[in-house]
Each structure stands twice: as C-alpha cells, then as structure tokens.
Amino acid sequence: xxxxxxxxxxxxxxxxxxxxxxxxxxxxxxxxxxxxxxxxxxxxxxxxxxxxxxxxxxxxxxxxxxxxxxxxxxxxxxxxxxxxxxxxxxxxxxxxxxxxxxxxxxxxxxxxxxxxxxxxxxxxxxxxxxxxxxxxxxxxxxxxxxxxxxxxxxxxxxxxxxxxxxxxxxxxxxxxxxxxxxxxxxxxxxxxxxxxxxxxx
Numbered sequence: 001x002x003x004x005x006x007x008x009x010x011x012x013x014x015x016x017x018x019x020x021x022x023x024x025x026x027x028x029x030x031x032x033x034x035x036x037x038x039x040x041x042x043x044x045x046x047x048x049x050x051x052x053x054x055x056x057x058x059x060x061x062x063x064x065x066x067x068x069x070x071x072x073x074x075x076x077x078x079x080x081x082x083x084x085x086x087x088x089x090x091x092x093x094x095x096x097x098x099x100x101x102x103x104x105x106x107x108x109x110x111x112x113x114x115x116x117x118x119x120x121x122x123x124x125x126x127x128x129x130x131x132x133x134x135x136x137x138x139x140x141x142x143x144x145x146x147x148x149x150x151x152x153x154x155x156x157x158x159x160x161x162x163x164x165x166x167x168x169x170x171x172x173x174x175x176x177x178x179x180x181x182x183x184x185x186x187x188x189x190x191x192x193x194x195x196x197x198x199x200x201x
Contacts, residue, residue: 035094035147037147038094039091040200042094043098045142045160046091046098046198047099047197047198048198049080049083050099053080053109055109055113055128056077057113059073059117061114062124063121063124072170072174083160087156099201101194101201102198112127121174121175125171125176125177126171128167130183130187133168135164139164
C-alpha cells in the first residue's frame with residue numbers, strides 16, 4: 001500500500017535521526033600515528049556513506065511514477081547502508097568517532113537528491129553516476145594513502161570501491177545522462193568540502 005506524503009516525510013525524518021545518531025563504542029584509544037591517520041581517512045568515508053543514505057532516499061521520493069526505478073534506488077541505498085555500518089564499526093575498532101559535520105552532509109545530500117530527482121530520469125541517474133565516479137576516485141586515493149598496517153580498512157574500502165563502481169555503471173546503463181560541466185565542477189568542490197571537513201572534524 002502506497003504511503004501518503006505525510007507518512008513518508010515522517011519515515012525520512014526517522015531514518016535521518018537513526019543515521020545521525022548511530023554510534024559504536026570505541027574498543028581502544030587511537031594509539032599509534034598510523035591508526036590516527038586511518039581514523040581520519042575512514043571518518044571521511046563514513047561521512048560519504050551518511051551523505052549517500054540521504055542522496056538515494058531523496059531521489060527515491062521523486063520516482064513514484066516509476067516503481068522499478070524506485071526499487072533500484074532503494075536497493076542501491078541498502079548497499080550503501082551496509083557500507084555505513086562497515087565504516088562505523090571499523091571506526092570504533094580503531095578508537096575513532098564519526099564526523100561532527102554529518103548532519104550538514106546529510107542535509108545537503110538530501111536537498112541535492114531532491115533537486116536532481118525532480119529534473120527527470122536522465123538527470124537523476126546522471127547525478128548518481130557522477131557522484132559514484134567521484135566516490136570511486138577518492139576511494140582509490142584513500143587506498144593509496146592508508147597505512148600498510150591497516151589491512152582491515154584496506155579490505156573494507158576495496159570492497160566499497162567495487163560496489164560504488166557497480167552503482168555508477170548501473171546508473172549510466174539505466175539512462176543516466178552526462179551532466180553539464182559547471183554542475184560536475186560544483187559537485188567536485190562540494191565533495192572536496194566533505195573530504196576536508198570530515199578529515200579535520
């Protein structure tokens with residue numbers, strides 16, 4: 001049964017509260033310098049997964065006329081949810097915490113998802129494809145910068161990179177268009193803000 005808009009809004013608020021309140025108790029103090037560096041890199045990726053939750057859920061709200069696309073967006077969002085759990089648990093294992101800026105990233109990503117979604121299927125999927133391409137690029141960068149001692153985080157980010165690439169390939173194959181260059185640049189600089197902000201805070 002299709003939920004009315006009020007119920008869906010309440011559901012989205014509940015989900016946002018769950019994502020932003022999620023905490024795992026650290027199992028150790030940060031310790032050596034290599035572990036502190038891993039925590040900061042992983043905090044960036046955790047923040048990215050917080051934003052991904054907002055992005056996919058927002059876009060799924062705009063596709064009521066296309067049940068199959070809604071189903072695919074929800075499925076991709078569930079895979080991103082798994083990434084969120086992986087990153088949160090690994091942060092705790094390393095003795096770290098999530099970014100203090102996560103509410104900002106969630107809000108901005110939700111807004112951008114709505115704006116992309118209402119532009120139609122080509123733009124909506126194109127936005128996902130471009131987002132995932134940028135995420136894949138920064139995961140590759142982080143895999144090269146992670147301390148070699150941190151094999152567990154290497155495995156997590158490597159698996160995430162494969163799945164993000166699959167999401168991008170799906171979005172392109174499903175009809176995602178190429179976004180205008182100024183939009184791609186804006187997305188790039190917004191992504192850089194998330195990376196640097198989450199690394200520091």
